Amino acid sequence: MTGPGLRVPTTADAGRWFELFDDAEVMRFIGAGEIRDREYYAGLVQRQRDLAESTGLCLFSVVVDDEVAGFAGIHPWSHPWGPTGSLEAGWRLGRRFWGRGLATAAARAAVELARARGVPQLVSVVQQGNEASAGVARKLGMAVARQHRSPEGASVDEFELLLD
Numbered sequence: 001m002t003g004p005g006l007r008v009p010t011t012a013d014a015g016r017w018f019e020l021f022d023d024a025e026v027m028r029f030i031g032a033g034e035i036r037d038r039e040y041y042a043g044l045v046q047r048q049r050d051l052a053e054s055t056g057l058c059l060f061s062v063v064v065d066d067e068v069a070g071f072a073g074i075h076p077w078s079h080p081w082g083p084t085g086s087l088e089a090g091w092r093l094g095r096r097f098w099g100r101g102l103a104t105a106a107a108r109a110a111v112e113l114a115r116a117r118g119v120p121q122l123v124s125v126v127q128q129g130n131e132a133s134a135g136v137a138r139k140l141g142m143a144v145a146r147q148h149r150s151p152e153g154a155s156v157d158e159f160e161l162l163l164d
C-alpha cells in the first residue's frame with residue numbers, strides 16, 4: 001500500500017463521500033450524528049471546489065491505492081459557535097480505512113499545504129470521547145486550547161496548532 005494522496009474532490013467524489021459516510025459509526029461524533037443525504041455531499045464538494053479555487057486549501061479527497069477513502073484538509077469553521085473565523089483541520093474516513101494511520105498521514109499533508117501558504121494557526125474541533133480523532137490531532141502536535149458546549153449539548157475540545 002502506498003501512502004494516502006490528497007486531491008481537490010471531483011464532483012463525482014460527492015457520491016463516494018455519501019456512500020462512505022452513510023454509516024452511523026462514522027457520523028457518531030459529528031454534530032448530532034445524523035446521516036446526510038447525497039445532496040448534502042454534492043453541496044459540500046462544490047464548496048470545497050470553490051474554496052480550493054480561491055485559497056488552494058479545502059477538504060481534499062483522500063486517495064488510497066486509487067480509491068477515495070474519505071476527506072482530510074483545511075476549511076473555514078462555518079458554525080456560529082466555537083472558533084468562528086478560524087481555519088479548521090478536519091478528517092473523516094470510511095470505516096474500512098480506519099486504524100492504518102491514514103487520517104494522520106493525510107492530515108499531516110494538508111497541514112503542510114497550509115503552512116506553505118502562510119496560514120499562522122489551525123484549530124480542530126473534536127467531541128469528547130472521539131478518541132480516534134483526538135489521537136489524530138495529538139499526533140499532528142495539536143493541544144487542547146479551549147472547550148465548548150455544542151448546540152447539540154456535546155462537550156467539545158478545540159485543539160490548536162501554531163504554524164511557523
Ligand SMILES: CC(C)(COP(=O)(O)OP(=O)(O)OC[C@H]1O[C@@H](n2cnc3c(N)ncnc32)[C@H](O)[C@@H]1OP(=O)(O)O)[C@@H](O)C(=O)NCCC(=O)NCCS
Nearest residue numbers: 026091092093098099100101102103104131132133135136
Ligand atoms: C477520526 C478518524 C479519521 C481517524 O482515522 P484513522 O486513519 O483510523 O486514524 P489514525 O490511524 O491516523 O490514528 C490516529 C491515532 O489515534 C489512535 N486511535 C485510533 N482509533 C482509536 C480509538 N478508537 N481509540 C483510541 N485511540 C484510537 C490511533 O491508535 C492513532 O494513534 P497511534 O498511532 O499512536 O496508535 C476515523 O476514525 C474516522 O473517520 N472517524 C469518523 C469521523 C470522525 O469522527 N471524524 C473526526 C471528527 S472531529
